[in-house]
Amino acid sequence: MRALAADTAKALEAPLEELDIPWTVGLRTGDTSSAERARQSRRLPSALITTPESLTLLLTREDAREAFASLRMLVVDEWHELLGNKRGVQLQLALARLRRWNPRLIVWGLSATLGNQPHALEVLVPQGGGRLVQGHTPKTLRVDTLLPPSLERFPWAGHLGLRMLPQVVAELAASATALVFTNTRSQAEIWYQALLEARPDWAGLIALHHGSLAREVRDWVEASLKDGRLKAVVCTSSLDLGVDFLPVERVLQIGSPKGVARLMQRAGRSGHAPGRPSRVTLVPTHSLEVIEAAAAQDAVAARRIEAREAPDKPLDVLVQHLVSIALGGGFRPDALYAEVREAWSYRDLSAEDWEWALAFVRHGGHSLTAYPDYRRVEPDADGLWQVPDTRLARRHRMGIGTIVSDASLTVKYWTKGGAGGSLGSIEEGFVARLRPGDCFLFAGRTLELVRVENMTAYVRRSSGRKAAVPRWNGGRMPLSSELADAVVAELGAADRGVYASPEMRLVRPLLEVQQAWSALPTEDNLLAEVLKSREGWHLFLYPYAGRHVHLGLASLFAWRLGQRQPVTFSIAVNDYGFELLSATEVDWSACLNPTLFEPGDLLHDVLASLNAGELARRRFREIARIAGLVFTGFPGAGKSARQLQASSGLFFDVFRQYDPQNLLLGQAQQEVLRQELEVQRLAQTLQRMGERRLQVQVIKRPTPLGFPLLVERFRESMSSEKLADRIARMVRDLEQAAGPDPDAAVPATGEPR
Known part of the structure; x- marks a missing residue:
């Protein structure tokens, strides 16, 4: 959002002088300098562009009501990015406060990609x-696919599609300005380096x-894009909001x-102007993504956009808000309770929950009363x-x-005189695995x-050894329901012998x-596919419900089967299905009888089938930080992720033992x-699985759909070199068993459809 x-x-600034409008425009985000913040503290601009966090910070001023007295309109851009998460809840609470001060406040929400607009x-x-x-x-959206010259019939995820590099280079060469989106930062680093080479x-x-x-670095890239000085930018979601880069053609x-x-x-x-079409070209990184590309085109044409639901009553955000409002001139509980209930997420906040929240900010609840640091708010x-x-x-x-x-570490160059310029930040968990002298890829450099x-990683340039690639959290996004349903529809058509698109015709040998x-x-x-191998007895099941749901389903089935007979399973999941071994x-x-697919006491079974306590402990770390239980440290003295986990884990254990009714x-x-198990979607998937005809196939060897699941399981226990050797050997054996590829002699066109 920065x-x-x-x-x-x-x-906003561009037309002010030409139209002779005496406005000032201000920007307040995490990038804003302290000097600019000080100027805004003395006098807010006519129009302020900010984020939910910075808006809340402004509400902590003692003179917040006077500072916002002249506020007439609030515009929430890219509302879909906030609606379904706690940042949106934080904004709801801030809006409730601003509306209380000015009931005639005009509020606009903007979005081009909302599947549930009434909500x-x-x-x-x-x-x-x-x-x-x-x-x-x-808006005219053109979606096409960069088809590879040939496809593997036994695909596996993880090799990042660099074999498509020549085609991508050709497409970029034919375009004036383009954006190349990847799903992860590590993938962006790899592709940028590959394009330069x-x-x-x-x-x-x-x-x-x-x-x-x-x-x-980000400011320079954005400015250069706007001015048309760059041919291409390899990026992540950092540029996928409504930024106006007019020169971008595709x-x-x-x-x-x-x-x-x-x-x-x-x-x-691309085509970010009225009347101009937008064009996106999908670049599959393995064969099964060719099917996803065909499905995505159909889903976009039908505008089957995912819905986003606002969280219900997150108490950690409420607790933080209470302290913020106490700083911003203070509050009286009855009046603030009525105000908070005007926010949609807290419309059903009970009096009991409110009293708990007040007690929590006043003395930390039942178990923290003796500690002064948790007496954050007190009535006079x-x-x-x-x-x-x-x-x-x-x-x-x-x-x-x-x-x-x-926790992140700042990456800086090491010079003879000490620290050099900053390159950005990198997750502590990645750096912790490196030793001095090890090389890694960051900011497009080795x-x-x-x-x-x-909390600073000092580095120097290197052109030597093979570099590791940083991993950031959030790298594995699950397949959405809408796109998954479109993929299954493509497979259903193929089952009937219909291969309507170039993508599906290309992937026909695999299918x-x-x-x-x-x-x-x-x-x-x-x-369902059943296989007996040297490893044991395999079950491959394909609900097509996304990685998170499949993890819950695999654990649930393994637990239910374990209740019937003493057996343990290894589990592997991907977006298409899961394996039990x-x-x-x-x-x-x-x-595989109907009782396995019955909802039954689903909540009990899911919690019993997983290490729910450990999952909740990890989730509690986030809640503890938002609720103010854990302090991340002052600038230059930040705490490590391990310290934060230990601190939040201590609170988790104390609450479970001495305050088990703690609402957090x-x-x-x-x-x-x-969020992690998507239990509502899991229940819907289980119901759909029970309604479908179960087709059990006894197979002699892994199929093209089952092979990626085997690779997922191997990846957990093998080094990358051993994994690559084993995959190559298995693919060679499977291809030999499958016989010659009828289309191998006639490569598919590399031109986009």
Whole structure:
């Protein structure tokens, strides 16, 4: 959102002088300098572009009501990015406060990719009276696929599609300006380096952009894009919001977008002007993503966009808000209770939950009463609740926000005189695995680690050894329901012999091997494959419900089967299905009966089948940080992820033993079920699986759909070199068993459809 905020500020400033409008425009985000913040503290600009966190920080000023007295309108851009998460809840609470001060406040929400607009309107304007406004001229979106010259019939995820590099280079060469989107920062680093190696003459004409790079680097890239000085930028979601880069002609998406809304959002970065079509080209990284590409085109054409639901009553955000409002002039409980209930997410907040929240900020609840650091808010003689301690006030202001990630280290060059310029930030967990002298890829450079000190990784340039690639959290996005359903529809058509698109015709040899050795999943049947190998007894099941749901389903089935007979399973999951492997004999034909698919006491079974306590403990770390239980440290003295986990884990254990009714414990469990396991989608998937005809196929060897699941399991226990050797050997054997590929002699065109 920092890129979007900076772009919005420039767009607002441009016409002011020409139209002779005496406005000032200000920007307040995490990138804003302390000097600019001080100026804004003295006088807010006519128009302020900001984020939910910075808006809340402004509400902690004692004169907040006077500062916002002249506020007339609030515009929430890219509302879909906030609606379904705690940042949106934080904004709801801030809006409730601003509306209380000015009941005539005008509120707009903007989005081009919302699948459930009535809900989005209700959350933003919960008091009613709002209306939906849609443009009459639909935006033309052109989605095509860069087809590889040939396809492997036994694909596996993880090799990042670099074999498509020549085709991508050719497409970029034919375009004036393009964006190349990847799903992860590590993938962006790899592709940027590969493009430079393929075309050294593009040095200075292509750039890299992701959220871990230094602000100066990001600002330069954004400005150069706007001015048309760059041929291509390899980027992540850091540029997929409504930023206006007019020179961008087209967008390439490396790998599956995993969601219809995300694909449409990224496509919209090209042709960003009224009447101009937007074009996105999908670049599959393995064969099965060719099917996803065909499905994505159909889903976009039908505008089957994912819905987003606002969280219900997150108490960690409420607790943080209470302290913020106590700083901003104080509050009286009854009045603030009525105000908070005007926010959609807290519309059903009970009096008991409210009293718990008040007690929690006053003395930390039942188990923390003896500790002064948790007496954050206290009422005075007149019943006004305020923060009495300036030290606690400073700590709270530094911790405002709901974005929680692993601790990061600043990456700086090491020079003879000490530290050099900053390159950005990198997750602590990755650096912890490196030793001085090890090389890694960051900011488009091969760097050698010199030393780690005071949350800073000092590096020097290196051109030597093979570099490791940093891994950031959030790298494995699950397939959305809408895109998954579109994929199954494509497979159903193939099962009927219909290969309507170039993508499906290209992938036909793979699907024909799947049909010959087993069957295809369709809208009407649930495919199960049973295999006996030297490893044991395998079950491959293909619900097509996304990685998170499949993890829950695999654990649930393994637990239910374990209740019937003593057996343990190894589990592997991907977006298409899951594998259960037992070293002891399992009669899968007998096990796969209707009782396995019954919802029953689903919540109990899911919690019993997983290490729910450990999952909740990890989730509690985020809740503890937002609720103010854990302080991340002052600048230059930040705590490590391990320290934060240990601190939050201590609170988790104390609450479970001495305060088991603590509402934050229940919230941790609910978030695990809702966000990590998607238990609602799991229940819907289980119901659909029970309604479909179960088709059990006994197979002699892994099929094209089952092979990627084997690779997922091997990846957990093998080094990358051993894994590559084993995969190559298995693919060679499977290809020999499948016979010659009828299309191998006639390569498919590399031109986009």
